[in-house]
Amino acid sequence: MLTVTSVNVNGLRAAAKKGYLEWLSGCAADVVCLQEVRAEEAQLTEEVRRPAGWHASYAPASAKGRAGVAVLTRRAPEAVRVGFGVPEFESSGRYLEVDLPGTTVASLYLPSGEVGTERQDEKERFMETFLPYLVELRAKAAVDGREALVCGDWNIAHQEADLKNWRANRTKSGFLPEERAWLTRVLGEEGGYVDVVRALHPDQDGPYSWWSYRGRAFDNDTGWRIDYQMATPGLAGRCVKAQVERAASHAERWSDHAPVTVVFD
Amino acid sequence: MLTVTSVNVNGLRAAAKKGYLEWLSGCAADVVCLQEVRAEEAQLTEEVRRPAGWHASYAPASAKGRAGVAVLTRRAPEAVRVGFGVPEFESSGRYLEVDLPGTTVASLYLPSGEVGTERQDEKERFMETFLPYLVELRAKAAVDGREALVCGDWNIAHQEADLKNWRANRTKSGFLPEERAWLTRVLGEEGGYVDVVRALHPDQDGPYSWWSYRGRAFDNDTGWRIDYQMATPGLAGRCVKAQVERAASHAERWSDHAPVTVVFD
DNA sequence: CTTTCTACG
């Protein structure tokens, strides 16, 4: 049994003030992948940096207060690797992987963009260089007899069922045809990964994992499913439960994203 | 009878969220001088911009979110003038005067500085050019048979009794010998103004009007008296009450400065 | 709408 949770915390320091630690103490996962930590380890309190009972691995961004991913594990990982080998993104705080017995788990924070901006170009460069790495990761895992799981905020909704207003968002970053096509490659023959939440819930809208803080997006469930756990087929086949932990109320929200939790048998 | 209150609000929008309007509604003054408004009129809610029963005159800084002075009057002023005629400071949001029957009341926010920085040079340039204006203001007032009152944050403690730790602050901006000497000129033959709070309370330490937000400065009354009402002698002679409205508790503080209130008979 | 940084105080 392996339970993995992934959540974009939108600033770990802010999340900690609003209930993240309480959520973590009730969290039964073996591995927690965090995105948008937005802090260096030295800026975190000891309790937040290394919660009791957890090992913590961090990949901060070189730009202060930006991005940053981490992985918490109940047991010390066999290995920790930062980045995926592309110089532009090595210190961008967007990719970290840890080896656990038989499985490599990664925390990914794919850049967000805005059409017509340099940020979107960066997002596209990331996608372009990251897909070959995903392919390589799967190949390496196969050779070693391991499985791989890439969790995180991919900042792309794949299909119309993955966001509330797909029509209005066809020209918006996060649901552009080329971005959706890229995810199709990740999930198709080329990448060979399985979106385990969708695999277990093929016929529903959502479940969304992100709601804008603007307006009443959360109350109206005007969300996007942009946080995924992408597993190699062997691991995906062991998935017995996959869900998004939508907070019951706005009051207990400590991030604009919700945790995505998956149980593998 | 004329009651005038002056207070550095340290951001009028923030102050309004913390109790400024409640304080104002219990304020019996005829004139309220504000410093560090840190907003343009358009950024203020109607209630804050022009509280019921008040006329409001503003002199914002051209730099957004910086400085800014204002004067609230129960009756419409006869005239409103922004600046004191020195180009460098005309749009710096540091000086505004209004004519009321028989009296000109000004709201002043003298620059703060730090020794060895360009900010300190600016403070000194302000002092150098403002003193001649004070002299001119008094002369004009005398010719017109008027009185003048210059209220505000002068960012200088005059004497040892005007701050808690004078020894430790002798080399700090706000208590430098040259700054203290300048205030002595304002209050001496050259300027001819009267510090009305000190005139009525000659033998006490303080009363302080500013306490840093750092540490426990307010609780320990580790403050500075840097907010003054400087009056022409004729007006000062009519002063029957002069006090600093130190908040009873940290909880009811809505600024790091306290209002200075003076009653003229 | 929110977080974080920065400048200023």
Added chain:
DNA sequence: CGTAGAAAG
């Protein structure tokens, strides 16, 4: 320590 703007999301 706190305010406000900016950049980012």
